[in-house]
Amino acid sequence: MKRIYLDYAATTPAAPAVVEAMLPFFSGVFGNPSSTHAFGKEARDAVEKARETLAHFIGAKPQEIVFTSGGTESNNTALKGIALANRNRGNHIITSSIEHHSITESCAFLEKNGFSVTYLPVDREGFVSPDEVRKHISRKTILLSLMHANNEIGTLQPIAEIASIAKAEGIYFHTDAVQTFGHLPVEVESLHLDLLSVSAHKLYGPKGVGALYVRSGTRISPFLHGGTQERGRRASTHNVPGIVGFGKAVEIARADAFNEGKRLVPMRDRLIRGILERVRHACLNGHPSKRLPGNVNVSFRGVEGELVLLSLDKKGIACSTGSACSAESTGPSHVLLALGLPHDLVAGSLRLTLGKFTREEEIDSVLEVLPAVVEEIRSLSFFEA
Numbered sequence: 258m259k260r261i262y263l264d265y266a267a268t269t270p271a272a273p274a275v276v277e278a279m280l281p282f283f284s285g286v287f288g289n290p291s292s293t294h295a296f297g298k299e300a301r302d303a304v305e306k307a308r309e310t311l312a313h314f315i316g317a318k319p320q321e322i323v324f325t326s327g328g329t330e331s332n333n334t335a336l337k338g339i340a341l342a343n344r345n346r347g348n349h350i351i352t353s354s355i356e357h358h359s360i361t362e363s364c365a366f367l368e369k370n371g372f373s374v375t376y377l378p379v380d381r382e383g384f385v386s387p388d389e390v391r392k393h394i395s396r397k398t399i400l401l402s403l404m405h406a407n408n409e410i411g412t413l414q415p416i417a418e419i420a421s422i423a424k425a426e427g428i429y430f431h432t433d434a435v436q437t438f439g440h441l442p443v444e445v446e447s448l449h450l451d452l453l454s455v456s457a458h459k460l461y462g463p464k465g466v467g468a469l470y471v472r473s474g475t476r477i478s479p480f481l482h483g484g485t486q487e488r489g490r491r492a493s494t495h496n497v498p499g500i501v502g503f504g505k506a507v508e509i510a511r512a513d514a515f516n517e518g519k520r521l522v523p524m525r526d527r528l529i530r531g532i533l534e535r536v537r538h539a540c541l542n543g544h545p546s547k548r549l550p551g552n553v554n555v556s557f558r559g560v561e562g563e564l565v566l567l568s569l570d571k572k573g574i575a576c577s578t579g580s581a582c583s584a585e586s587t588g589p590s591h592v593l594l595a596l597g598l599p600h601d602l603v604a605g606s607l608r609l610t611l612g613k614f615t616r617e618e619e620i621d622s623v624l625e626v627l628p629a630v631v632e633e634i635r636s637l638s639f640f641e642a
């Protein structure tokens with residue numbers, strides 16, 4: 258059976274050139290970048306080269322990049338690190354109600370530890386309103402954290418506009434750009450960012466490595482205490498192969514000049530149109546065009562998205578309901594609930610995310626298979642509409 262992967266928002270395969278770039282750093286160039294000798298220097302040079310590549314790509318200085326173990330650690334560090342280091346200035350944090358769990362759970366932890374968090378509502382398409390942001394800023398607000406693009410419904414937030422509000426008020430602004438980094442332009446000056454989380458495995462790099470951009474002068478506590486790696490901002494021996502692979506993935510993304518996105522948009526729109534035309538009682542979640550180039554999120558009335566997913570998986574088509582992280586918990590998606598969708602549409606959602614290896618024929622296959630799958634499940638559950 259030919260398998261079709263439509264879950265690029267959960268993870269991407271490492272590009273062959275990424276793997277090739279990493280290989281020498283497992284046992285050939287194995288030194289510890291913190292060692293003074295030549296073995297250490299070789300590894301250190303490779304780490305610094307990756308740091309420069311990454312910094313250059315987002316318009317930052319190399320010393321503003323902190324390598325981490327991924328998007329989750331970057332988000333945890335941004336929130337807890339800013340909260341702890343700026344406690345004397347205030348204890349209020351503003352975020353949205355549709356953030357990734359690594360943000361919402363960090364906020365929940367901070368709430369248990371003396372901080373107060375405002376979760377901004379979103380409209381039916383997933384947008385946070387700048388007016389809503391203004392309304393909730395107080396003298397105690399120290400941080401505003403808003404994701405660049407949502408991982409479930411693909412909605413692209415007006416980050417630059419909202420970040421400029423934070424800037425005018427002297428509040429730190431953080432964005433989780435894990436879904437956009439390498440796919441759409443992410444630039445720290447034009448977006449007015451103080452902190453930015455990115456992850457390698459969402460842009461054809463290896464898993465377990467990411468970065469946090471921290472603007473010079475930002476007061477932030479480290480998340481991991483220990484050695485003085487990363488200028489004392491993140492202890493632990495560097496993941497040298499991972500960082501090298503991350504650098505390579507960024508180089509490839511830079512050379513691609515966001516052409517992958519331009520190729521995906523028409524395919525995405527054909528898939529959306531096809532589903533809405535061929536499947537009865539289907540609707541699109543998120544905005545028709547202000548969404549990630551590869552994101553399709555639809556809901557079907559009268560079916561469990563989970564059953565559609567399992568049935569598609571048996572036919573070799575891999576997609577998801579909501580986010581990969583909620584696959585194990587099976588609770589309803591907090592993102593779709595925040596949009597104000599009725600419960601049956603929340604339960605009946607399906608996310609299909611396209612990427613580098615997605616072909617037109619695969620879209621055809623999904624459009625052929627999906628309508629019958631949905632109807633079959635409906636017939637078993639006595640759906641009537």
Ligand SMILES: *Cc1c(COP(=O)(O)O)cnc(C)c1O
Pocket residue numbers: 266267326327328329330332357359404406407408433434435436456457458459465466467
């Ligand atoms: C995947 C993802 C993360 C987590 O990144 P990891 O590197 O897997 O820890 C955080 N935020 C968003 C929006 C994501 O899509």
